[in-house]
Amino acid sequence: MKQVIDNHGRPISYLRLAVTDRCNLRCFYCMPEEGIKYVPKPHLLTWEEMERTIRLLVSMGVDKVRLTGGEPFVRRGIMEFLEEISQIQELRQINITTNGVLTAPLVPEFKRLGIKSVNLSLDSLDRQRFFEITRRDEFQKVWQTFEALQEYKIPTKLNSVVMSGKNTDDIIPMAELTREHNVSVRFIEEMPFNGDGAHEYQEFWNYRRILEELKKQYPGIYKLPDPPSSTSYNYQIPNHKGTIGIIAAFSRTFCGTCNRIRLTPQGQFKTCLYDEGVFNIKDVLRQGLSDEAVKQIIFEALQNRAKDGFEAEANRKVNLVSESMSTIGG
Numbered sequence: 342m343k344q345v346i347d348n349h350g351r352p353i354s355y356l357r358l359a360v361t362d363r364c365n366l367r368c369f370y371c372m373p374e375e376g377i378k379y380v381p382k383p384h385l386l387t388w389e390e391m392e393r394t395i396r397l398l399v400s401m402g403v404d405k406v407r408l409t410g411g412e413p414f415v416r417r418g419i420m421e422f423l424e425e426i427s428q429i430q431e432l433r434q435i436n437i438t439t440n441g442v443l444t445a446p447l448v449p450e451f452k453r454l455g456i457k458s459v460n461l462s463l464d465s466l467d468r469q470r471f472f473e474i475t476r477r478d479e480f481q482k483v484w485q486t487f488e489a490l491q492e493y494k495i496p497t498k499l500n501s502v503v504m505s506g507k508n509t510d511d512i513i514p515m516a517e518l519t520r521e522h523n524v525s526v527r528f529i530e531e532m533p534f535n536g537d538g539a540h541e542y543q544e545f546w547n548y549r550r551i552l553e554e555l556k557k558q559y560p561g562i563y564k565l566p567d568p569p570s571s572t573s574y575n576y577q578i579p580n581h582k583g584t585i586g587i588i589a590a591f592s593r594t595f596c597g598t599c600n601r602i603r604l605t606p607q608g609q610f611k612t613c614l615y616d617e618g619v620f621n622i623k624d625v626l627r628q629g630l631s632d633e634a635v636k637q638i639i640f641e642a643l644q645n646r647a648k649d650g651f652e653a654e655a656n657r658k659v660n661l662v663s664e665s666m667s668t669i670g671g
Contacts, residue, residue: 344402345639347612347646355405355570356398357603358391361416366440367476368464370502370531385606388422390626394604397636399431403602407460409438411606420450427454436460438500441486442479448489458496460527461487464504465511466518474507491522498525498586502532503551505544512551513558519583527573527586548574548589555585570600596649610639612646613653619645 345353362380364371386394395406406426413419427435437451438460451459463483465471471480490497501508501515515526528551555562555576565575565584573586596613603611608623619642625635647653 343400345643347643349646349648351598351646352402352600353602353643354403355407355601356395356403357407357409357601358395359409359411359604359606360391360413360419360422361385361411362606363415364410364412364440365415365442365477366412366479368462368474368502369476370474370504380607384623386604386608386623388418388425390608390623391604392422392425393626394622395426395432396429397632397639398602399429400632401636401639404431404433405436406432406434407436407438412440412442413437414439414443414447420447423450423454423456434458438462439486440475440479441483442477443482445482445485445489448486448493448495451495452493456495458498459490460498460500461490462500463487463515464501465508466514467511470508470511474504491524498527500527500529502529503546504531505546509546509554512554516555516559516578516585519578519581519585522583524583525575525586526583527588529588530591532590545591547591548587551587552576570598596651599649602643610642612642613650615650615657616647616653617657 347353395403408419408423410416423435426432434457435455436458437456440462444459444461461483463471464474465480468478468480471483472478487497487499499515499518501511503509503512512528515528518524519526528548530547530551531545552574555578559578561579562576562585563579565577567573567575572590573588576585576587578585599613603614604622605611605618608621608626609618610620610622611618620638622635622639625638630638647656
């Protein structure tokens with residue numbers, strides 16, 4: 342297995358694969374209230390095409406895959422797909438990001454398949470605020486998923502997008518979960534991917550301000566070493582079992598060590614969250630090219646990678662970021 346290095350000397354080892362653009366929630370920071378125009382099924386990558394792509398990328402040094410969406414578990418056939426890719430020997434980690442609405446009954450299967458970790462999106466512990474953010478009254482199902490993940494001891498990260506006027510009152514209650522639960526609670530800067538190009542902040546909560554809020558309640562909070570290619574600044578509150586992460590997703594301070602590529606449900610190959618997609622792997626696969634030819638196209642794309650999210654955004658033909666996060670797998 343030869344490890345592919347991009348043009349900035351960064352090894353590429355992590356694929357974020359969005360298996361669908363569909364979602365059963367309508368989180369206002371991710372998509373408009375009326376939803377988005379979903380991609381017709383023939384325009385999506387098939388499960389077979391996604392499996393082939395993963396196998397090719399694994400042969401190029403990718404050893405970690407995260408399945409995301411949209412909400413991955415609204416697409417039929419995903420558990421069979423997980424079964425297939427779990428057999429790929431050099432794929433060291435399969436991780437999942439989910440909103441948890443459909444996931445609780447599947448947690449025993451996650452354990453059997455060896456899923457390494459689950460990122461559970463949870464922006465509020467208050468049922469009413471959860472409803473206001475997601476536009477759906479599904480908090481209880483999400484909480485059941487959290488409880489199931491704890492029962493089966495699957496490493497869990499709780500992802501909370503911090504939004505002024507929406508859920509800043511949840512920062513401390515979310516952090517309190519780490520007192521008795523061995524979980525990572527991760528606070529994420531809000532990003533502009535809400536499907537209509539609008540991104541107005543009443544008062545932007547960047548990673549520094551989030552940390553200041555935590556320090557008021559927990560003056561003893563201390564910094565942990567950040568793993569290689571980590572997107573989060575990581576902290577521990579004394580005597581708490583879990584940890585805290587703060588992700589500067591909008592500030593983009595982690596770009597210098599990025600080891601990720603992204604694949605959208607319709608096959609757009611993205612070397613950065615903020616680019617428009619550098620080529621469409623679905624079109625390439627459906628041309629009947631050999632594995633080596635497809636790998637060469639991937640390699641060339643990685644040799645022309647933007648240095649960071651700011652450069653990728655500046656290189657867009659349409660500079661305004663207007664996609665829905667559900668179409669690109671964040």
